[in-house]
Amino acid sequence: MAILVxxxxxxxxxxxxxxxxxxxxxxxxxxxxxxxxxxxxDKDVPFYHGRVxxxxxxxxxxxxxxxxxxxxxxxxxxxxxxxxEPKKYYENNVEQGVALFSSLLEAGVRHVVFSSTCATYxxxxxxxxxxxxxxxxxxxYGWSKLFIERILASYDGAYGLKFVALRYFNAAGATAKRGExxxxxxxxxxxxxxxxxGERKHVSVFGAEYPTLDGTAIRDYVHVVDLADAHIxxxxxxxxxxxxxxxxxxxxxxxxxxxxxxxxxxVTAAPIPARMEAPRPGDPPRLVADSAKAxxxxxxxxxQSDLASILRSQWExxxxxxxxxxxxxxxxxxxx
Ligand SMILES: NC(=O)c1ccc[n+]([C@@H]2O[C@H](COP(=O)([O-])OP(=O)(O)OC[C@H]3O[C@@H](n4cnc5c(N)ncnc54)[C@H](O)[C@@H]3O)[C@@H](O)[C@H]2O)c1
Numbered sequence: 001m002a003i004l005v006x007x008x009x010x011x012x013x014x015x016x017x018x019x020x021x022x023x024x025x026x027x028x029x030x031x032x033x034x035x036x037x038x039x040x041x042d043k044d045v046p047f048y049h050g051r052v053x054x055x056x057x058x059x060x061x062x063x064x065x066x067x068x069x070x071x072x073x074x075x076x077x078x079x080x081x082x083x084x085e086p087k088k089y090y091e092n093n094v095e096q097g098v099a100l101f102s103s104l105l106e107a108g109v110r111h112v113v114f115s116s117t118c119a120t121y122x123x124x125x126x127x128x129x130x131x132x133x134x135x136x137x138x139x140x141y142g143w144s145k146l147f148i149e150r151i152l153a154s155y156d157g158a159y160g161l162k163f164v165a166l167r168y169f170n171a172a173g174a175t176a177k178r179g180e181x182x183x184x185x186x187x188x189x190x191x192x193x194x195x196x197x198g199e200r201k202h203v204s205v206f207g208a209e210y211p212t213l214d215g216t217a218i219r220d221y222v223h224v225v226d227l228a229d230a231h232i233x234x235x236x237x238x239x240x241x242x243x244x245x246x247x248x249x250x251x252x253x254x255x256x257x258x259x260x261x262x263x264x265x266x267v268t269a270a271p272i273p274a275r276m277e278a279p280r281p282g283d284p285p286r287l288v289a290d291s292a293k294a295x296x297x298x299x300x301x302x303x304q305s306d307l308a309s310i311l312r313s314q315w316e317x318x319x320x321x322x323x324x325x326x327x328x329x330x331x332x333x334x335x336x
Contacts (some may be wrong), residue, residue, distance in 0.1 A: 002026035002065050003235065004109075006052045006100065007073030008045075009036030011180045012115065012171050016071060016228040017041060018178055021234055027063050030058075031074065037325035040178055052095030058103035060154055069111035069238065070104055070107075071231050072097070075144070078186055079119065080280075082141035093144035098151060105159055111238040112152065112163040113231050118220075118248070118287050119169060120146040128290035131167070131246050139280040149246065156244045164234035164242075164298075169220035169250035169289045171227055173310040179317035181324030189221070189311065192261055193318050196270035203272060205257050207279030210286075216257035217279075218286040220250035223310050226302035233298040250289025251305045260307065267311045 004021060007013040008029030013036070020027050021042075029041050041047055046065065050057040053076045061067075075093045076082070082089040104112065119142035120135045137143045148165075155161040172189040174180065180190045194200045206335045207214040230249050237245075255263070258274070265272050294300040304310070318324075 001068035002028050002082045004028050004030060004061070004065075004067045004070040005073065005074065006070065006113075009033055009038060009040050009047075010073055011182065012168070012224055012227055013071075013073035014040035015175055015224045016073070016231050017045065018175060019225065019228040019232060021045070028061065028067065030061065035076070035182065037181060039325040051096060053099035055099055055103055058100065059106075062103060062107035062109070067107065067109055069113070069115045069235055070100070070109055071235070072100065073115045075115065077141060079141050080138050080186070082139050082144070086140035089140045089144045090241045093141075094147050097148045099160065099313070101151070101155060102225070104262045105155070105161065110161055111235070112161060113234045113238070114148060114152060114163055114165045116145050116149055116165040116167045116246070117209040118167055118169045118289065119144065119248070120149065121281075121287075123284045124287065127286050128252055128288045129248065130290040131248055131293055153244070162238050162242070163244045164237060165246045166227075166230055166234060166294075167246065167248045167289075168227055169222055169248070169287060171224050173223040173225065173304070173313045174317035175225060176317070176320075177314070178239045179314055179324070188219070188257060188260055189314055190318075191266075192264045192272060193311075193315055194266065195272045195317065196264060196268040196315070199275065202275040203261060204277045205261075205274050206283060208276045208279050210279070212256055212285055214256050214258045217283060218254035218256050218288065220252070220254050220288045221260070221305065221307060221310055222250055222302055223304040223313070226305050230294065230298060233300050237298055242297075243261065245293075247294040247297060247300075248291045249294055249300070250291050251302050252289060252291060254286060254288040255307055260311075262313075263307050264311050267308060267315055
């Protein structure tokens, strides 16, 4: 049986495909390449270029391969863009997600691992954040993910669709072959390293007066390989009959923006100038996970997520692939 990975040409998806294949799983990738890279997927992996909401394409894919589970990464994931263009987010992330689940149910696929996010908590009432913390997102991106969580819960009740919704905190880092390449890039780690390479004049630090140790916002950075491995554990959990669940994936350690920049200066030996900017509306001061439940339910424990290792891995990848995966290709979508 094979695993369908939607969004497998994206950052976390492509690393998860790499890790799944290393554990001898058959994988099929579906991606529309709006934000991903064909080059991130090895040529011998069956690849479908299309949208998760394309019912005809999904019907074809699901007859051409024996799929028993789906890892659903495919989504648009820029917070600012979601505020400016919410329609795009609800259509792509929610409407197409619902169509994907209909296709899976029709084909008898009953196992889904879903990429959720700490953005579903909004400004949390409690930090470290447990899964029981009330969820009230502060942007359409977070809402689009929370809607899918709710839809999955009701599909379990009605149709027996078993799922694990993994609420990632901040993914970062790289493997020897695959790393983070977004255009535009909104994440701190790749932008700090771009400044180290001189591709950016400085790193923007949004907000310097938060109630934190140095006034800058604190986030919980998880190595992308640790995240990928949590998906493998979640699939094993579902395959052996485990129940649906919502699990945080973070380290429980938070680092401020200035601490990340300082650590990157040590790793890269580059000056990395920082420029203070106004805080972004809706940016919480501190987002740190309580991941005890993921450890209890899946036996997941991050092993590569200390900040210096994360930065070193992404730095090595950037030096080896100075242009990332190269320019984003414009390829025609597949006909069903
Ligand atoms: N990167 C993070 O720190 C982080 C944190 C929390 C949650 N997440 C979630 O994890 C997932 C992966 O994140 P990422 O950083 O790898 O993002 P990414 O943009 O690199 O990957 C997403 C992939 O999905 C594809 N895609 C988008 N909409 C599609 C559609 N309708 N049909 C087919 N393909 C589609 C894109 O082309 C891209 O390759 C996303 O769902 C994101 O919301 C990411």
